[in-house]
Amino acid sequence: MRSVLYAVVLLSTWVGLGCAAHRGDLEIPDREAIYDRPLDEMWPEVREFFTRNKLPFREDRGSMVLQTEWRQEFGGSKVAGFFHRYMVVGRKETPTSSKLQIFRITKSQNKTLANSANQLDWGVGRKVGLNGQDPDMGATSGESTVLTSSEDWEEVIDAPRGENAFFAESAQAQRDLLMEWRVFREVAPKLAKEENAPKQVQVAKAPNEKEAPSQVAIECGLPIIGLGKKAKPGTVMMLGELHGTQEVPRFVAQTSCQVTVAGTPVTVGLEIPLENQGRVDAFLDSKGEEGDWLKLMEAPFWRSPYPDGRGSEAMANMLEQLRQLRSQGLDVDVVVFDHPKANGQQREDAMAATLIHQVESAPKRFYVVLSGNIHSRTKKGLPWNKDHRPMGLLLKEELDEVVALDMAYDSGTAWICSVDSQGKRDRLDCGVRETKGKNNGERYFVHTWDSVNADGYHGVFYVGAVNASAPAIRVGDSGPGKEGSKNPFVPETGKLASSR
Secondary structure (H helix, E strand, C coil): CCCCCCCCCCCCCCCCCCCCCCCCCCCCCCCCCEECCCHHHHHHHHHHHHHHCCCCEEEEHHHCEEEECCEEHHHHCCCCCEEEEEEEEEEEEECCEEEEEEEEEEEECCCCCCCCCCCCCCCCCCEECCCCCCCCCCCCCCCCCCCCCHHHHHHHHHCCCCCCCCCCCCCCEEECHHHHHHHHHHHHHHHCCCCCCCCCCCCCECCCCCCCCCCCCCCCCCCCECHHHCCCCCEEEEEEECCCECHHHHHHHHHHHHHHHCCCCEEEEEEEEHHHHHHHHHHHCCCCCHHHHHHHHCCHHHHCCCCCCCCEHHHHHHHHHHHHHHHCCECEEEEEEECCCCCHHHHHHHHHHHHHHHHHHCCCCEEEEEEECCCCCCCCCECCECCCCCHHHHHHHHCCEEEEEEEEEECEEEEEEEECCCCCCCCEEEEEEEEECCCCCCCCEEEECCCCCCCCCCEEEEEEECCECCEHHHHHHHCCCCCCCCCCCCCCCCCCCCCC
8 A cells, every 4th residue: 555545446337236216225226325515515524424433544635535444344353354445436416416436345365356247147057066167057258357466456546547547347346335325324414404314224233232333333245236125124034055165154244244234133044953052152142262162163063074064164254253243233143943863854844943933032133044955945845755845935834024045156166065976875975076157246146036936946145156165173273263273173082183
């Protein structure tokens, strides 16, 4: 970061991303917020907004542009790995009115972000373990060339380029209309002549917290397209996943953060054995220290000889991210619902009963229920059992608002357990495997269809290219966000493997 900021970034214009007008804090608006004040009168209040909300920035006052410092997702979590900053550009609309354009710039510790300017294909379409190309499952057309690396992009936006400079189609910058409206709702009342200025949205505050954080105090990542239409109090949004990826737990954590910041308390449902509820509760209420991590990881669930992805490092890290949100005052909770000692239909019945009880006990919360994509179906029958009644169907029959979303993703890898490579059905073979999906860009989104498909899904949730997440126990005894042991757990000893 070297010089004062002169660059004005203009990205490909996009506004038609869902709602016909700004109706809720999660629904991406299709119009800009216009201030009824000239730019030179509006700008000092904008600067004060970022100062008041503890978002440090650098500014070129001559051209009404400021840039905030990097912030890590989920309030400084040790395991997030993604960082965000804002570029804020003041624009003259008319001689007596003005507007802001806010761009979110994202970088990852793990990889250079790919270009998101791809055409969308709303199908799910996936295959696992393929080494060759399948023309029916490949990426859609319309992919664009990445112009720069993340390091190059950072250099470009920090270099003096003049007030009207252009640097379009970056893979790392996105127009953030939600942030623009959040600023507007706080700044406009200070400028408005009328008393009916827009009011701020209240963050969902945890019951034991004295104060709620502000809407911009916690970094929740780039807004998930389409989430606002589904994230309503009393709604159960079931996510049918392919276990063992890094991206799905991040999607769940971002969803929880964004929905709670928008004013609705969230409960995350996880396909983890019911006897783990006490350990999960204790961890969420803890300080997240090494001893707290060890108590969580002592459960047999995390030490299964056949770790199928539900106990992945990404899942454990997600619990740390949710703990971090809770520690900052957000009303985020977790319920576990698996009954592994039951089999077949009895297991589906038991899991559904646990969730139904939770929803009926707290009907004003939004529920994000993550499970394998067999359990989340809302139609009767499976190819091998026509009488099977999945958990999703049982929930749909008993609860008012249930939406089932199948996982959609781009090709990559996942940690998968299946029949071993020699075809022996008395044991499972677990490891990293290739997955084949469809390229719908990099941006997370939720999309529903006009009718339910043959598997009982109402739509899809999309997480981009997937990357395998190994079992959490391989993190070792150091806790989340630390390298720890790379050796698998040794069941006979009852302790975590040595990090030597």
